[in-house]
Amino acid sequence: MTRCTLHASARLDTAKLIDGKKLSAEISEEVKQEVDDWMLKGNRRPHLSVVLVGDNPASKSYIKSKTNGCDKVGIDSKTHVLSDAITQDELLAFVDNLNKDDGVDGILVQLPLPKHMDERTVCNAVVPSKDVDGFHALNVGRFCLNDNAFLPATAAGVMEMIYRYKIPTFGKHAVILGRSKNVGMPIMMMLHSDGSGDATATICHRYTPPEQLLINTKMADILVVAVGIPGLIKADMVKPGAAIIDVGINRITGPDGKQRLVGDVDFEGVSKVASYITPVPGGVGPMTVAMLLKNTIAAAKKIYKY
Template sequence: MADAKLPHAKLIDGKAFALGLRQRVGAGVAELVATGAPKPGLATVLVGADPASQVYVRSKGKLAAELGMASFDHRLPAETTEAELLALIATLNADPAINGILVQLPLPRHIDTSHVLLAVDPAKDVDGFHPINVGRLGSIAAGAPLDFPVPCTPLGISMLLQDALKSLSGLHAVVIGRSNLVGRPVAQLLLRADCTVTITHSRTRDLPGLCRQADIVVVAIGKREFVRGDWIKPGAAVIDVGINRIVAAEGKTKLVGDAAFAEILPVAGHLTPVPGGVGPMTVACLMFNTLQAARRAAGLKVVSV
């Protein structure tokens, strides 16, 4: 039985928050269209027939339509050349009906992903992966408005933390993982919120000791149950970005995160479950970014984050 003096974490319900965000985006789309502006347009591009990617792209297009957006679905065969894909992106860049372009990753090996991401118009880069947008995030001042696309998962993490903790100012955040997709942009968003941020990685010395000093721990390292309960300061917020499939009872599989959920639950103040924590926020933030891009294209102020 857990020590009664220790807090029992409040679960951060990413699924519920994402639903609320989607509803706000839907209302924002209706408000935008009421001004006479066209529907926000989201173009998805899938190269090949990877089943998981097909599901992801289908769900994104379906949600965009449900929220009142125009959805443009482009399915290309696996043998599509890099030149052909770049030509399609150039066409989408020039189409005023399209505000957001999402190229589903991974791409076939014969296509250079960096060339493709660089080809997307930064204003339509609703994934937030274009180097120009990455650079903007790295140079943004504390509290400055996010008037450019921000990577969806880090943006979702920031929203969840702001909602759970209200003020992040002065808190010490330890980010485990330095990837360009999650770790680094999360660190930049936390700096913007006036956190003191420590970025850690596989070569960090005394990682457990650093975590024990943290008010916020964000783990995105891709190793199941890597962060243990005795690493966490009582009352800290733990954001688990990991998605690891393991074999459970009777040969069935289940998803677990990068944090040892059962160990951390009696210690932390706030904790995201896996699944149902960070995951649902990614697609919701993609829709949010598309609405923001449409508002910018219409010369309107973006919605504050």
């Protein structure tokens, strides 16, 4: 990814839509071509193993999106559904078998896990070379040091949107709302990284005082919101001309009694102030899947050395 040094575009009456569906389709086509080329050289078809513990409906939906994405680009996938009554040791043993299986290139353990399991322990059980989620401590440490590693898919998807829409990051002020280890933190690290982001990055979280939150959001050239609070960011909290990346996916019930998905940003209001904005749905979500596919073909080709 190359550094973007363009000047920020002037604010329009309506923000330019960052179309995650369109971008993800482009990336998926690139991955499909890469898979085809890989197999033409006589290599085995890449394989992703997904592990689901329990029957969380949201997790099932996310997994379906990921496996459907695999089908479209020619990556084999298999979902292993395990009872939520299993012990953590039993799950670790199952993951270890996948680690040792030469026919498996990428392993994804769907989060969240049952409360009796420690997510960090389970994520670290996946060998780094198959950690297509980018959650293993070694991969996290490597990308924090600007070393080659699997990047967390959602964070990588956010950065890909910024780069492909040529949104300037060099010398800009980027504010990230949400400090989760799998989304907010890696986005912050990528945005301020030397040579690729070079932004001044600030993280706000649940304990940031409201008055400080407002000061930071109104200063942000790039505002990334990943907190899980529907409509948290209003138009009066946004700097005119800012680029807005809404990572939130919240299911709410409308006045008509029907459920719908919304983000953490008041899209209608903020789109009249910002220069760029992502929709929900159709924004970051599809990009997460696309970047997972990129990680899987990279794992098959063993691009990263451990």
